[in-house]
Amino acid sequence: MATNRHPIELIGAQTGNCLRVAIALEEAGLPYQVRLLDLRQGNQRDPAHLALNPAGKVPTIIDRLGEKDLILSQSNAILLYAAEVMPGRLLPLDGRDRAAALERYFYFLTDVIAVSHSAFFLRSLGNHEASAVLDERSNGALRDAARFVKDTRYMGGNSFSLADIAAFTIASARRRHIDWNADAHLSRWFDEVEQRPSVRKGMKAFKRGDG
Ligand SMILES: N[C@@H](CCC(=O)N[C@@H](CS)C(=O)NCC(=O)O)C(=O)O
Structure with missing residues (x-):
């Protein structure tokens, strides 16, 4: 096609x-x-x-x-x-699986990435205290995503999707702020996605x- x-x-x-x-x-x-x-x-x-x-x-x-x-x-x-x-x-064809993958996609966009961007903006204005609060909120939401990959291979279910792309770019950018030893599921997911040819x-x- x-x-x-x-x-x-x-x-x-x-x-x-x-x-x-x-x-x-x-x-x-x-x-x-x-x-x-x-x-x-x-x-x-x-x-x-x-x-x-x-x-x-x-x-x-x-x-x-x-x-x-x-x-x-x-x-x-x-x-x-x-x-x-x-x-x-990039998204499952089955309606139920697709809805689940989109739910996770929007989780990363709104609860992790948008919050991290706001923290970055506040930092650039010199407002380090407010920026640190938002950074911690964004990092916490990213840490919490470990439960998404506990029972499924990918963030949005059993197939790779937009949810993984959104999660990977922010996890990669924040990798120094994540305790990778704290959750084996999250690090297993990250390592696998990082090796994907795309x-x-x-x-x-x-x-x-x-x-
Ligand atoms: N919500 C937009 C944000 C776009 C955006 O802020 N892009 C940044 C780079 S990541 C940019 O162009 N910055 C240059 C500038 O603001 O002058 C999107 O997701 O595409």
Whole structure:
């Protein structure tokens, strides 16, 4: 299904939001090409990028579909789009299993990643006390996710899904703050996901500059 497609253009940088998209495209088997922006140089606010994403953020994708390009921002909307384009690759097809995987996906997005991003923002403003409170809340939610992989192989059930991609990028970013000896299930899950070919390739996508 994906072989006759134009490669999706993935505009981004080495950040968690962009890495989630690269891993999802790898796992979905969708061809893509990376366009690297230098966020420190402010490339995200160049007029050409603002025309694609007026918020001046990454990631953004361009999917050359027929006569009109699909331009999409918001990393997690892009992940859901990839799941729709390649049914069964990123979310289970069965409705009950799919709902369970989505529940976990949103757990990581809202209870772990969003809280961690707020902590980062407060830290950048010098508000270390409030930032530490949110960091601990986010880390606690991540630690608590060990129970998700106690009885199933992956975060959202018995198949790899968007829930694992969301969980992995934040766990990887916070790995120094997690006591990996405290829970064998969490470390077993992390080690397995880290070795997955799509994850290995996706994590390097913005280093080599192509998909
Ligand atoms: N909710 C958006 C957040 C996008 C976002 O904040 N991107 C950051 C990088 S992870 C960015 O572009 N930062 C550059 C800036 O704000 O100037 C998403 O998930 O895509």
